[in-house]
Amino acid sequence: MRLSVLDLVPVRSDQSTSDALAATRALARTADEAGYHRYWLAEHHNMPAVAATNPPLLIAMVAGATERIRVGSGGVMLPNHAPLVVAEQFALLEAAFPGRIDLGIGRAPGTDPVTSYALRHGAGGVSDDAVAQFPSYVDNVIAMMSPGGVGLQVNGRVHALVATPTATSVPPVWLLGSSDYSAQLAAARGLPYVFAHHFSGNGTDRALDLYRSGFQPSEHLEAPETFLTVNTVVAATQEEAEALALPQIQAMVTLRTGGDLRPQRLIEDAEANPVPDAHLPLVEAMRHRWVIGTPESAAEQLTGLAATYGVDEVMVHPVAGARTGTPVDASPAREETLRLLAKELLA
16 A cells, blocks of 8 residues: 655644744655655645645745655645646646656635635736636646647637646646545546545545546546545554644644634643533544554554555545644654554555
8 A cells, every 4th residue: 555645734833934844844754765655735825723825835845855755736726826827837846856746736715715815816816717617727737737738819819838848747637625526527537536535534435436437538547546635643652642633633623613723732732721522522523534543553544444445545644743842843743653654554
């Protein structure tokens, strides 16, 4: 089974953005050295605990700090951007790191409504119907990144439009989603697809069934290709793993219940501020979908999930928190999660 990594570049209460970026570079090097297959970076905006605002910049940073691992977006929220800009960014990334770049594309805003407005309209951004135009935007990005580019008709003349002057390779395009929509679009276009199991956890079976049953082979892909994303914490003992998971669990409860968002708490602060009893059912529902445990139990759970959903690759989202006194430019518990899993599953 192949293992990969999803990173949102979390920001703890003791960190600056610079610290969080340094921790991500270290985490990516750990994944690279341990034999992980790919490392994807998300797009989220205006969130105190997430520094992953710009996937192309983060991909360049991570690819430059690693040697062999594939690096990509999980994902670029395409309605926030002009397709040509995305095509240019990823054509250049592929040229700089040939054969190592993935372009994962999503349809969600990745933020709150006010920030979404600022992204799409406040500075002359993309059009009001960007979400409705998502299928054609996907087609445009793929076409623009191709070596031949596209022909753009303006005033009765066709003008050549290419994302980069002389492309020799093109990054694969993945569609991402947490509903049926992207599964059906990926199937119709013959593209690889990933359901956001780590975030939603509901509807994974249905989305993957729709994708596989409706898949149409294309020049991009002959057969369906997908993998599973899972929130994961691994430690030497179950007790330590549970403690390390607590800050992220509390952060997700706050997000789901409309609370005030804040940088991720340190473990001691999370333990001193337990989740209200009214939200404990939500905690249990999330906890049931996550993999939290010792190396042996976590490996068994991940292998079981891969078998259940019929995938040969699992992308872990390492969400282990940190204790007071942890170096601010590192996330040792997240790195240890990757190392311990690799020893069990990649040795």
